Amino acid sequence: MSQPELSMVVLISGSGSNLQAIIDATQNGIVPAKISAVICNKESAYGLKRAADAGIPTVVISHKDFDSREDFDQALQAKIDHFSPELVVLAGFMRILTPEFVRHYSGRMLNIHPSLLPKYRGLNTHQRAIEDGESEHGVTVHFVTEELDGGPNVLQARVPISSSETADTLAAKILIQEHQIYPRAIKWFAQGRLKMEGSQASLDQTLLSESGEQHIDGASE
Ligand code: GRF
Numbered sequence: 001m002s003q004p005e006l007s008m009v010v011l012i013s014g015s016g017s018n019l020q021a022i023i024d025a026t027q028n029g030i031v032p033a034k035i036s037a038v039i040c041n042k043e044s045a046y047g048l049k050r051a052a053d054a055g056i057p058t059v060v061i062s063h064k065d066f067d068s069r070e071d072f073d074q075a076l077q078a079k080i081d082h083f084s085p086e087l088v089v090l091a092g093f094m095r096i097l098t099p100e101f102v103r104h105y106s107g108r109m110l111n112i113h114p115s116l117l118p119k120y121r122g123l124n125t126h127q128r129a130i131e132d133g134e135s136e137h138g139v140t141v142h143f144v145t146e147e148l149d150g151g152p153n154v155l156q157a158r159v160p161i162s163s164s165e166t167a168d169t170l171a172a173k174i175l176i177q178e179h180q181i182y183p184r185a186i187k188w189f190a191q192g193r194l195k196m197e198g199s200q201a202s203l204d205q206t207l208l209s210e211s212g213e214q215h216i217d218g219a220s221e
Pocket of ligand 1 (some may be wrong): 018092113
């Protein structure tokens with residue numbers, strides 16, 4: 001009997017290139033999961049077209065229609081829960097989330113952040129890493145907790161920073177890595193191998209280090 005598919009909802013705000021990588025990985029059988037819906041807070045986001053092209057239901061819910069962050073998050077939660085997902089995937093969802101919302105999805109919400117967390121939480125990570133003279137930068141998949149970009153790390157990919165690097169060239173290099181590591185981490189979760197245990201993530205019942213698992217280009221297991 002084939003493995004049952006995990007149901008997930010993906011939240012986006014923009015281009016949705018990570019969403020596309022996840023769609024591709026579910027369609028070609030690499031990730032045993034199904035995207036029940038894509039929810040977006042921006043009507044103009046290109047990621048909505050990617051979802052529609054793949055036949056995935058889309059929902060737009062604009063934060064501008066709500067008086068407070070709490071009201072928006074409550075409405076967002078209701079939209080998500082309508083699809084009863086086992087996993088919520090933040091893929092470029094550019095919103096700070098309320099503690100109540102985050103707690104509701106504790107242990108079943110993942111995010112991807114373009115830095116080697118715990119370094120460079122927040123925005124403009126590429127520029128900040130270059131200005132600090134870092135020799136490497138990267139991207140992290142992590143469980144979401146109440147601390148912004150602070151939940152347990154799952155998987156990281158590293159890229160070297162060259163002497164001629166700009167924020168744009170670095171972002172492009174990192175995006176390639178993002179598209180490898182997000183499907184890989186989601187696959188682990190769908191297989192029941194990845195869990196959040198307190199302040200750490202575990203893979204195959206082994207606690208991961210603070211940095212999380214380290215990705216090597218091309219690895220898929
Ligand atoms: C990515 O850089 C991701 O790390 C960050 O937002 C960006 C989303 O890009 N959280 P895309 O919409 O998936 O193309």
